[in-house]
Amino acid sequence: MESSDAHSGVKNNKPDSNGVSTSLDVPSLSDRCAQGFKECLVKFNLDEIDNYPNTVYGLWSDSTLAYTNKAWFTFMQENSGEIVGDPSQFLGKKILKSFPDQLKPFYQELFSKALAQDPSESLAPVQHAYECSSPEYYRQYSMALYPLEQQQGVLVVNSLVVMQSHKETAQPIENIYRDGDGIIHQCAHCRKVRCTDDSQRWDLVPAWIKSIPPNASHDLCLPCFEYYYPKN
């Protein structure tokens, strides 16, 4: 995934004169919620969702963004989400554009599965556990996808379930990880990088979670591939 400047278009992200970080400029609700979407949230309290500490977003049935809560916006800014490149333009964007290519088929199917559920039945939401680690912490999230009335869209609620310091980490020494063609292979999910002298070994290089050197490609390591695309 190409990353854009995480802070583009954000004015108040620098410490003030007292060294205290000021809050990010989160767009107002009317700029984060497409017309008509609030009416689809029959079973949800928009005020609660908007102030939820983890990320929540709404999708129309064609998987374009219809709503993002405050935490989503802040998270994307802090984690270099490319979709926030132009904060005034993010509504209506295809959400899958922000996912690595290797994971797009999985998420397309997940969104379709959630959309097809009958919201009038009190079924458990479609759920998916995933990693989204930072350079400092291993983080695991749970995604719950709730279908909206009349298959108009899906509400996606993410919750942080595990956050701990990384256990085994490696140094960003490029000649260990660049293959014969000079490419670094990073897993699109767990973000580990493949060792060139042992293609079965993938190491976590925290420095490259934040920013990977040039000539890197996104793959899936075997455990992640088997997790996302299990053989039936």
Ligand SMILES: [Zn+2]
């Ligand atoms: Zn992986």
